[in-house]
Amino acid sequence: MTVRQTDTKEEILRLGTEFIQVYGYNAFSYADISKELDIKNAAVHYHFPGKEDLLAGIIDQYIQRYKELGTKINTPGMTAKQKLDIFISRYTDLCEQNKICIIGSVCSDYNTMPESVKAKLGELIEMVLGMVEKVLQQGKRSGELNFPETARVKSLLIMTNLAAGVQLARITGKKDYIAICKSIIDQIST
Amino acid sequence: MTVRQTDTKEEILRLGTEFIQVYGYNAFSYADISKELDIKNAAVHYHFPGKEDLLAGIIDQYIQRYKELGTKINTPGMTAKQKLDIFISRYTDLCEQNKICIIGSVCSDYNTMPESVKAKLGELIEMVLGMVEKVLQQGKRSGELNFPETARVKSLLIMTNLAAGVQLARITGKKDYIAICKSIIDQIST
DNA sequence: AGAAATACTTACTACTTAGTAAGTTACTTT
């Protein structure tokens, strides 16, 4: 039962996530993190020996957060539409902060990553897609939502719209992202 | 009327494009290019003084190619569906070579780029979206295609499906990309 | 109180990065 002496490790994870979302994985260095936190780069290496370890830690944290979201979503009395809105709002938040989804960001550099990280990334994606699929399935069964595709394929369509939507918004502006979100909702509404 | 002494410049552009599509913009160096072409890194700097110039050249070439595609597409006797298939096949080719769209790739590193490159990227995207929009409009008018959204929004939806689809395929496999393509076609078919 | 673990800093190394200045070769123009 340690009391918590430091939150340096969590700050490193926070900053690492932010840098990936804002500048990309191969565009930031341990020096960027240490400068920002006013510590030495060796301190970053202490918590995460290599940059790959940091990336693995960031993805693990992401997986953890989505697991918590899954628990939250399984609260009874929530409609499928409300659940889906929670997923969409995650991307809307990113868009408003001029960030992009770490999955999309890391995907560009995917081929420069070790197998261990690739596996973790696969786990994260399958988890998110699975969660959205379940929500869509629930909505379809209850008659709340309507779409011609299978729930799996529809989750692929929606998630690709959102992921590339925030990327596009960086270049063409937020109005395009907003239009995409509106269409996603319209498409599945009965 | 120069005869063409060298194709080094074009080879650099070709390799640069490939590196961006395979590893990402901030993950390759001038040394990677010079090694591959068996020249010195100074030779790369001769043709493209800075990495930003190389990126600008790559995007310019992409814009040029899409312009040529636009001309090709304006050939009479081509259905809207055939035209759209040409756009889709570009992404399918990428997917098969385990590459991703340069727009999506570069987007991760967008905030590390100079304004001149950002502007070029905007030009490229608006051009592609505009072309797809026109094709969709034509198809809708002629009754060949059917969709509830505006042509502009539908082009956003389709292009985000494709762009993120090839990204996703890297991680979860090509079957997901294929399912996405099938759905795109199904959605707009009358 | 002493030992051990935690969370660092100091000080460094080996390597890679983009980038440049000056020289070389070969072809083209006048």
Place this chain on the structure above:
DNA sequence: AAAGTAACTTACTAAGTAGTAAGTATTTCT
């Protein structure tokens, strides 16, 4: 034939990169 230009190479620099070994202060365990 001379001058100029294009397309390089040679040889380098300054800055940044990930990463490490050894030391220090502080807390925790026994």
